[in-house]
Amino acid sequence: MAANSQKLPQKESGIFKKVVRSYECKQYKNGLKFAKQILSNPKHSDHGETLAMKGLILNCIGKKDDAYDCVRRGLKNDLTSHVCWHVYGLLQRSDKKYDEAIKAYRNALKHDKENVQILRDLSLLQVQMRDMDGFCDTRYQLLKVRPAQRSSWVGYALAYHMNNDFEMALKVMGEYRKTQAPPQKLPDYEFSEMILYEVQLLMESGAYKDALKFLEDFRHYVSDMLAYAEIKGDILLRDKRFEEAELIFHDLIHRNPENLMYYQKLEECLNITSDENRMELYRVLKEEFPRSHVCRKVPLGFLKGPAFRDMIDQYLRPPLHKGVPSLWIGLKALYENKEKAQVIEELVLLYEKNLQSCNKFHPEDPDPMEPPSAILWVWFFLAQHFDRCGDHRRALEYIDKSIDHTPTHIELYMLKSKIYKHAGDLEEAALWMDEARSMDTADRFVNCKCVKYLLRVNKIDRAIETAGLFTREGMPPLQTMDDMQCMWFQKELARAYWRSGQYGEALVKYHEIDKHFDDIIEDQFDFHTYCMRKMTLRPYVGVLRLEDRIRGHRFYFDSAHDIIELYLYLYDNPDAKRAKDAPIAEEIEQDLSHLSESERRKIKRKQRKALAKAKEKAAEQEKEKEKENKPRHDDDRKAATDENKIKFNPKELLNVEDPLNEANKFLKPLQSMCTGNIRTHLLAYAIHSRRRKYLLMLQSLKRAFSCDPENPTLHCYIVDYVLTLEKERPELPDPVHTVIDDCIPRLTDGGKSPDELNQSFIAKHSNSLEHLVAAAQVLYKLHPDYRTKAIAMVTNLSDSLIDRSLRTCRNVHKFLSSGFLGDCSDELASYSSQCHALFPFASSFKPPVEAGKELESSPASPGDAPPCVGVAGRSPAAQKES
Amino acid sequence: MPRIVDARMELGDVTVHNLKQLKKLNAVILPVAYSDKFYTDVLELGNLAKLAYYNDVVVGGVCCRIDHEGDKRKLYIMTLGCLAAYRRHGVGTMLFNHVMKIAKEDGNIDCIFLHVQVSNDEAITFYKKFGFEIVGKKENYYKRIDPPDAFILQKEMKTSNGSEESEQNTSK
Numbered sequence A: 001m002a003a004n005s006q007k008l009p010q011k012e013s014g015i016f017k018k019v020v021r022s023y024e025c026k027q028y029k030n031g032l033k034f035a036k037q038i039l040s041n042p043k044h045s046d047h048g049e050t051l052a053m054k055g056l057i058l059n060c061i062g063k064k065d066d067a068y069d070c071v072r073r074g075l076k077n078d079l080t081s082h083v084c085w086h087v088y089g090l091l092q093r094s095d096k097k098y099d100e101a102i103k104a105y106r107n108a109l110k111h112d113k114e115n116v117q118i119l120r121d122l123s124l125l126q127v128q129m130r131d132m133d134g135f136c137d138t139r140y141q142l143l144k145v146r147p148a149q150r151s152s153w154v155g156y157a158l159a160y161h162m163n164n165d166f167e168m169a170l171k172v173m174g175e176y177r178k179t180q181a182p183p184q185k186l187p188d189y190e191f192s193e194m195i196l197y198e199v200q201l202l203m204e205s206g207a208y209k210d211a212l213k214f215l216e217d218f219r220h221y222v223s224d225m226l227a228y229a230e231i232k233g234d235i236l237l238r239d240k241r242f243e244e245a246e247l248i249f250h251d252l253i254h255r256n257p258e259n260l261m262y263y264q265k266l267e268e269c270l271n272i273t274s275d276e277n278r279m280e281l282y283r284v285l286k287e288e289f290p291r292s293h294v295c296r297k298v299p300l301g302f303l304k305g306p307a308f309r310d311m312i313d314q315y316l317r318p319p320l321h322k323g324v325p326s327l328w329i330g331l332k333a334l335y336e337n338k339e340k341a342q343v344i345e346e347l348v349l350l351y352e353k354n355l356q357s358c359n360k361f362h363p364e365d366p367d368p369m370e371p372p373s374a375i376l377w378v379w380f381f382l383a384q385h386f387d388r389c390g391d392h393r394r395a396l397e398y399i400d401k402s403i404d405h406t407p408t409h410i411e412l413y414m415l416k417s418k419i420y421k422h423a424g425d426l427e428e429a430a431l432w433m434d435e436a437r438s439m440d441t442a443d444r445f446v447n448c449k450c451v452k453y454l455l456r457v458n459k460i461d462r463a464i465e466t467a468g469l470f471t472r473e474g475m476p477p478l479q480t481m482d483d484m485q486c487m488w489f490q491k492e493l494a495r496a497y498w499r500s501g502q503y504g505e506a507l508v509k510y511h512e513i514d515k516h517f518d519d520i521i522e523d524q525f526d527f528h529t530y531c532m533r534k535m536t537l538r539p540y541v542g543v544l545r546l547e548d549r550i551r552g553h554r555f556y557f558d559s560a561h562d563i564i565e566l567y568l569y570l571y572d573n574p575d576a577k578r579a580k581d582a583p584i585a586e587e588i589e590q591d592l593s594h595l596s597e598s599e600r601r602k603i604k605r606k607q608r609k610a611l612a613k614a615k616e617k618a619a620e621q622e623k624e625k626e627k628e629n630k631p632r633h634d635d636d637r638k639a640a641t642d643e644n645k646i647k648f649n650p651k652e653l654l655n656v657e658d659p660l661n662e663a664n665k666f667l668k669p670l671q672s673m674c675t676g677n678i679r680t681h682l683l684a685y686a687i688h689s690r691r692r693k694y695l696l697m698l699q700s701l702k703r704a705f706s707c708d709p710e711n712p713t714l715h716c717y718i719v720d721y722v723l724t725l726e727k728e729r730p731e732l733p734d735p736v737h738t739v740i741d742d743c744i745p746r747l748t749d750g751g752k753s754p755d756e757l758n759q760s761f762i763a764k765h766s767n768s769l770e771h772l773v774a775a776a777q778v779l780y781k782l783h784p785d786y787r788t789k790a791i792a793m794v795t796n797l798s799d800s801l802i803d804r805s806l807r808t809c810r811n812v813h814k815f816l817s818s819g820f821l822g823d824c825s826d827e828l829a830s831y832s833s834q835c836h837a838l839f840p841f842a843s844s845f846k847p848p849v850e851a852g853k854e855l856e857s858s859p860a861s862p863g864d865a866p867p868c869v870g871v872a873g874r875s876p877a878a879q880k881e882s
Numbered sequence B: 001m002p003r004i005v006d007a008r009m010e011l012g013d014v015t016v017h018n019l020k021q022l023k024k025l026n027a028v029i030l031p032v033a034y035s036d037k038f039y040t041d042v043l044e045l046g047n048l049a050k051l052a053y054y055n056d057v058v059v060g061g062v063c064c065r066i067d068h069e070g071d072k073r074k075l076y077i078m079t080l081g082c083l084a085a086y087r088r089h090g091v092g093t094m095l096f097n098h099v100m101k102i103a104k105e106d107g108n109i110d111c112i113f114l115h116v117q118v119s120n121d122e123a124i125t126f127y128k129k130f131g132f133e134i135v136g137k138k139e140n141y142y143k144r145i146d147p148p149d150a151f152i153l154q155k156e157m158k159t160s161n162g163s164e165e166s167e168q169n170t171s172k
């Protein structure tokens, strides 16, 4: 196509300008009208740039297909137009096809090298996609085109910074600073940030001395005095200029006596090594900062013996007198040390005795009487204490005493609920948390707790309803929770669905969580331009680095871990999908079986009505939402994302072609961001072993081994691997043999056989139940005739075990029920009754009569399969954080 | 009995959110159980219903209403009480002073009165201290508790010479 056929005559080119202006002012209707004026003339009906602009506008009003059509036609007609390419890029970008968009922008720039708008758009995408070399080039172009703008310089320096080229970054910043007269009027926040950014660059490059000198030279201009002092203190400390550093950290403690880090650095300055010196330091500091909590608390960590007793005695009494519900939580860390826990117990029991006899903590105290609430707080403390020590019976005694004493206090009911949870009775826990909730229905915290506890017992509808008391009115609670990125809720809900056999629904929730992380990454776009313009470079760099690792966050790890296990389960049990397709209908069926026919019909009719109503309401809400979305085109990116909002469909998710492939998608981020967590590599092994990827299996074992060679699941996997190889070896190509032969000895303690490995594993971990369970699996697998021995190993409940906890015993119970060792009903019965004696409140071990209210766990609840053969891991319920 | 010097004591409103706390309170303090209707009505009482906080915990409460008897307006105390463990620390006094304040600010209350089980010496002593007198007895006032009889305790607000009694404080 000849270029001049694309050139518009004067009149039309005037109209074209109006099209562009209408677009920029978001007057889309007018824009389309003007475009039509040009295109309806047969001479210009294929004018590329007009078509492109028309497409761009169509995209903004949601007509995506027409938009693409126009833009493509426009581009075809005018391949040398930067406008056509730019528009094509914008369209791709609005569809989040960033790589495509980058290509389009680059093409656009070929035809208009110095177009600032395109350069900016390109640079944004490059930093978003972390194409740092490209980003650097583009920022250079921008600087050339717009050397007078500060953001040009800053952006260029930042590009080098992100490439770890500190020298160039500093040079650019320095050049720019030279062109700037120092500010006349202070404080000048932006100039101050610029200085501190340069200091950060110097520090990251390792030039601490230069950083300090620079900081001092420009001290006058720094307005963030806290940052100034912290940076200076750190550099001095690093330079071993202890006396100067000491002064600074002392000042900082003055500013904020509750910042633990300042105290630690102060200790470093004073080179404190002995506890006596440390005690002396805190004694002096306490006099200087009598209100500082840190001063009183830190010594509790290092003091021992009578000194500890004195200190904790002083520490405990004021809050027990005043009534500080969080007192015990703050001391929880001390319980790592059994002796300290013992001292605390003795002391607080003594308070109890004294309060009851003379209404004082110590009879010889000169203080006046304690208030009637003192005994309440003492009991409350003791309940938490015994709960932590695993003595749930005493914990409950104390909490009941305090509830009798003051039945109006919500915290008491919350604690009672928590104790039941720890003791293994989740039903009871949910009841008491709901009781607490009902006592203050304006308290969001207890509402959240209650929702969580209801979900733990699979009371999904009740939980959603309860959550709905705090979500936005007129919107379904689940929608609001998703909009608010309320991930703890979605995770708990996913697990509840999973336990109830609603796998599709569970998958939806996990995918929603995953989507939040996409959104968080997407949200960076808001910062790229803003931060450079506003000079908030230090936080900006922080954001970029945080986003780089965002999927390393615990919330992502937990949900990715779960969903991988769920996909593995679905892979292993393809029938599971169908079995529970309509679990709700089934439940209704069951529930009604005891009613008469007419009653049943009545209820059914009601249910149908309610269902129809709910559907209607949902449809209405959907419409409403659409209405809300439509007129909002002020921000084309927002509008686009709203439209793109993925609605996950449980059926579709459940019926994926290849669950392992899905699992692998969730594994990838873990492998790059959670390498230190052994569970990442164990999951990887579980996936790869099902795909028979022998080298990847080996790689996972090696990585897991370097995290913790003694991990019980890893032990099973190593044996599994060796056994698998024995069978498959002949099939494998030679180079694979070489690699395997290279690595196996390290994993098997110099080439030991599975039998030998297992024996030494047992010898080494004879007092750890978790390890014994793994060893028993291996033993039985190697020698099915050793079944009795294997059972004896796992049902060991001796006092000498270091991990005889409710959690581990429950796992043993699950393992025995799984059928891995064949039918174990007799052993299970006796094991349950032994465990019941140890954990009298745990519903898992209640004798059948009592167990009427026991939580029914669906046959699909994960973790039932033994880790060895099926290589499944533990259930989410089994490893929930308590 | 010596008061605890640094105890924090204050009054708070009864709301739909904390109503359950009042229920729990009355369930252990008062010998008779109140209906759900009683509690929904409490929400309409405004200032006439209050909770008492001791060191931030609810330990007491009061609910009154205004009765009309001919051309007389009487303030009737339906419930007033404090958790056993927190008695003799001034909570009852704080609650009663609140009632007194309402009556005085109203300016048109003839008397304050209430019913007390005849055996409830503790309450009788308490109210006498504030100038209440036993003005009558109702036989079989209570249905399910023993003894079933109640005294009527009353305190005149408009004395004959027209001057009103001043607020009392029993703290020593």
Ligand SMILES: CC(C)(COP(=O)(O)OP(=O)(O)OC[C@H]1O[C@@H](n2cnc3c(N)ncnc32)[C@H](O)[C@@H]1OP(=O)(O)O)[C@@H](O)C(=O)NCCC(=O)NCCS
Residues within 6 Å of the ligand: B001, B029, B030, B077, B078, B079, B080, B081, B082, B083, B086, B087, B088, B089, B090, B091, B092, B093, B094, B114, B115, B116, B120, B121, B122, B123, B125, B126, B127, B129, B170, B171, B172
């Ligand atoms: C009556 C009641 C409200 C008093 O509450 P309280 O918080 O203990 O009252 P106070 O601390 O303010 O006491 C004020 C004064 O009353 C007197 N008093 C209260 N209880 C008393 C008792 N058991 N014996 C002797 N005097 C008593 C004292 O003079 C006291 O002053 P002091 O403690 O300085 O000596 C409380 O006992 C209660 O809740 N009882 C059960 C509910 C009830 O019966 N209510 C009445 C029917 S509505």
